[in-house]
Amino acid sequence: MNRLPINPISKKPRAQIEHQCTALWHTCIFLTFKGRCAKCGKLHVENSVGGRLWDGHHVIGSRFKRFRWEIDCGVLLCRLPCHRWATDNPTSFLEWLESNRTEQFAWRQAQVMRADHIPIWMLRATLDELKGMETILRKKLVDRK
Numbered sequence: 001m002n003r004l005p006i007n008p009i010s011k012k013p014r015a016q017i018e019h020q021c022t023a024l025w026h027t028c029i030f031l032t033f034k035g036r037c038a039k040c041g042k043l044h045v046e047n048s049v050g051g052r053l054w055d056g057h058h059v060i061g062s063r064f065k066r067f068r069w070e071i072d073c074g075v076l077l078c079r080l081p082c083h084r085w086a087t088d089n090p091t092s093f094l095e096w097l098e099s100n101r102t103e104q105f106a107w108r109q110a111q112v113m114r115a116d117h118i119p120i121w122m123l124r125a126t127l128d129e130l131k132g133m134e135t136i137l138r139k140k141l142v143d144r145k
């Protein structure tokens with residue numbers, strides 16, 4: 001007997017799940033910061049014509065996949081100049097983070113010892129969590145209007 005998979009998402013290849021997680025993560029960072037650049041305060045729209053003008057910047061480098069899709073790991077920055085500045089000046093960025101986003105800096109410092117390996121089951125759970133997070137954040141945004 002053929003059965004539908006209990007969780008269809010589990011059939012997706014790893015790269016596709018990672019791509020979806022990254023897109024959702026950016027959306028969640030945008031919603032968390034209500035579209036405002038944490039560095040300069042500029043207000044952005046979620047989807048601009050010709051592509052977004054903002055980025056979620058990782059306070060722990062995105063090569064560390066364990067943290068790549070955690071909401072605490074992201075700061076909303078203008079793509080230019082703020083994200084460029086953060087990427088080109090990682091030490092200055094961390095000093096800025098410590099002074100301006102104390103709790104997030106403390107979170108970062110507490111995480112750096114965690115291992116980097118992330119199994120596929122955790123990645124799938126992350127995707128589900130991010131979808132739930134996006135729903136919650138969007139609802140909060142609507143409630144404020």
Ligand SMILES: [Zn+2]
Pocket residue numbers: 037038039040041042077078080081082
């Ligand atoms: Zn900015």
